Amino acid sequence: xxxxxxxxxxxxxxxxxxxxxxxxxxxxxxxxxxxxxxxxxxxxxxxxxxxxxxxxxxxxxxxxxxxxxxxxxxxxxxxxxxxxxxxxxxxxxxxxxxxxxxxxxxxxxxxxxxxxxxxxxxxxxxxxxxxxxxxxxxxxxxxxxxxxxxxxxxxxxxxxxxxxxxxxxxxxxxxxxxxxxxxxxxxxxxxxxxxxxxxxxxxxxxxxxxxxxxxxxxxxxxxxxxxxxxxxxxxxxxxxxxxxxxxxxxxxxxxxxxxxxxxxxxxxxxxxxxxxxxxxxxxx
Amino acid sequence: xxxxxxxxxxxxxxxxxxxxxxxxxxxxxxxxxxxxxxxxxxxxxxxxxxxxxxxxxxxxxxxxxxxxxxxxxxxxxxxxxxxxxxxxxxxxxxxxxxxxxxxxxxxxxxxxxxxxxxxxxxxxxxxxxxxxxxxxxxxxxxxxxxxxxxxxxxxxxxxxxxxxxxxxxxxxxxxxxxxxxxxxxxxxxxxxxxxxxxxxxxxxxxxxxxxxxxxxxxxxxxxxxxxxxxxxxxxxxxxxxxxxxxxxxxxxxxxxxxxxxxxxxxxxxxxxxxxx
Numbered sequence: 038x039x040x041x042x043x044x045x046x047x048x049x050x051x052x053x054x055x056x057x058x059x060x061x062x063x064x065x066x067x068x069x070x071x072x073x074x075x076x077x078x079x080x081x082x083x084x085x086x087x088x089x090x091x092x093x094x095x096x097x098x099x100x101x102x103x104x105x106x107x108x109x110x111x112x113x114x115x116x117x118x119x120x121x122x123x124x125x126x127x128x129x130x131x132x133x134x135x136x137x138x139x140x141x142x143x144x145x146x147x148x149x150x151x152x153x154x155x156x157x158x159x160x161x162x163x164x165x166x167x168x169x170x171x172x173x174x175x176x177x178x179x180x181x182x183x184x185x186x187x188x189x190x191x192x193x194x195x196x197x198x199x200x201x202x203x204x205x206x207x208x209x210x211x212x213x214x215x216x217x218x219x220x221x222x223x224x225x226x227x228x229x230x231x232x233x234x235x236x237x238x239x240x241x242x243x244x245x246x247x248x249x250x251x252x253x254x255x256x257x258x259x260x261x262x263x264x265x266x267x268x269x270x271x272x273x274x275x276x277x278x279x280x281x282x283x284x285x286x287x288x289x290x291x292x293x294x295x296x297x298x299x300x301x302x303x304x305x306x307x308x309x310x311x312x313x314x315x316x317x318x319x320x321x
Numbered sequence: 322x323x324x325x326x327x328x329x330x331x332x333x334x335x336x337x338x339x340x341x342x343x344x345x346x347x348x349x350x351x352x353x354x355x356x357x358x359x360x361x362x363x364x365x366x367x368x369x370x371x372x373x374x375x376x377x378x379x380x381x382x383x384x385x386x387x388x389x390x391x392x393x394x395x396x397x398x399x400x401x402x403x404x405x406x407x408x409x410x411x412x413x414x415x416x417x418x419x420x421x422x423x424x425x426x427x428x429x430x431x432x433x434x435x436x437x438x439x440x441x442x443x444x445x446x447x448x449x450x451x452x453x454x455x456x457x458x459x460x461x462x463x464x465x466x467x468x469x470x471x472x473x474x475x476x477x478x479x480x481x482x483x484x485x486x487x488x489x490x491x492x493x494x495x496x497x498x499x500x501x502x503x504x505x506x507x508x509x510x511x512x513x514x515x516x517x518x519x520x521x522x523x524x525x526x527x528x529x530x531x532x533x534x535x536x537x538x539x540x541x542x543x544x545x546x547x548x549x550x551x552x553x554x555x556x557x558x559x560x561x562x563x564x565x566x567x568x569x570x571x572x573x574x575x576x577x578x579x580x581x582x583x584x585x586x587x588x589x590x591x592x593x594x595x596x597x
Contacts, residue, residue, distance in 0.1 A: 149550055153345045205591065301439055
């Protein structure tokens, strides 16, 4: 009977999880134009070799890693800051409303919110530059220059994700052992001291889990590129997943799936490594 | 006096942050009622000077398909995928919980975890091949099947089943209840709140889906509102006001649903998310 309960889940996981992943790895070893035919031609590691020797791939890989290296700490630290602010004892009224406000981006369709944010960074009618110029500040390049496009994507994605991370920290705050904090207060610790020496160390597992989660999310960054920047200007925001998609759109299935496989290995190794590191430092 | 200053500062900061998170939505709604010329001359405005509906009227057809069809697709695909997905993941998580040591069960669990970890945008590429082989490309059924299982809902169920005392199920078994009876008479009544939360979260997250639906579609006949928005956005010579109007139409139903069910949804995200 339990097998019967399991059957739909097993079939769904097999058909739309395991099979496509296996298929992706198989296609990575075939010649693109024969990949979907009944008689595919296998070419060994040729696709991987072609991808790994291409300049475009190196650039996109470094861009993705740089982006992730910036995005994870920015998101985790801002989420912690937000959680601390929203858990402040004086904030008795309206705490719920503030929580709702920071969580709304996480449940809204990102096609809509990304398009709205993209328009806000527009040079002609965007509010960002309008506000900056109004305050007498220099205009922000938005999506028109490579560096500012990179920063714009980072800002947009942080806006989208940080609320969820902040709520995870807020939930963990409520699970903390309040007595240690009270003891520290009795011993004359300031709020800052108790934060650094009492609260943060207790939160370490939550910080580790959130960082790993964010790491996986940002390595996979795609939607924001597709909707907001399309990889431009001058490929400055063409990340690994976007490169794979470009290959797929031009029917270079072999190379597209080779890139997908490489990215999967990167995600797997990075998150596995981070997990092991977090666990080891927990046992210290 | 000093605590009052702190309180004031904390409130001001919290309000500023809340505004930063909500402002894009305010701007979206305001801009959808303002003419293109008005937006160009003064982008910053909290309230539209006129309620100009031409943006909404311009949305009659997108890519040759009436707007109504996109809305119907959104509702049908999201509704079916939610119903199916909650049943599949609920039963699967239940079976896994009851006896994780059955042959194949751990393989299924690991298979699912690998699927969750695989970059989902890149899973869509081989999913296209698989849908092609199964003859599901461009069909509503294929889209619904592919997007139905939401990992967060699976983890939500896993956490819930962990909270049910084993003794309860054991007692029922000793009394001679079949697996089916245990599920229907004991588990299901207890699971009602978690099923409701699962349905809500699944609905909200499936409504957002756009990339797999776009790739698995052959034409706009199976596109949903978020995809209509992407196509409108990539058209040449865009009508900015119409884009904001469509964005508002895409966001407002789920925003409303979320605001009405906020506690359930946020708690569900925390239970499913903190563990998963």
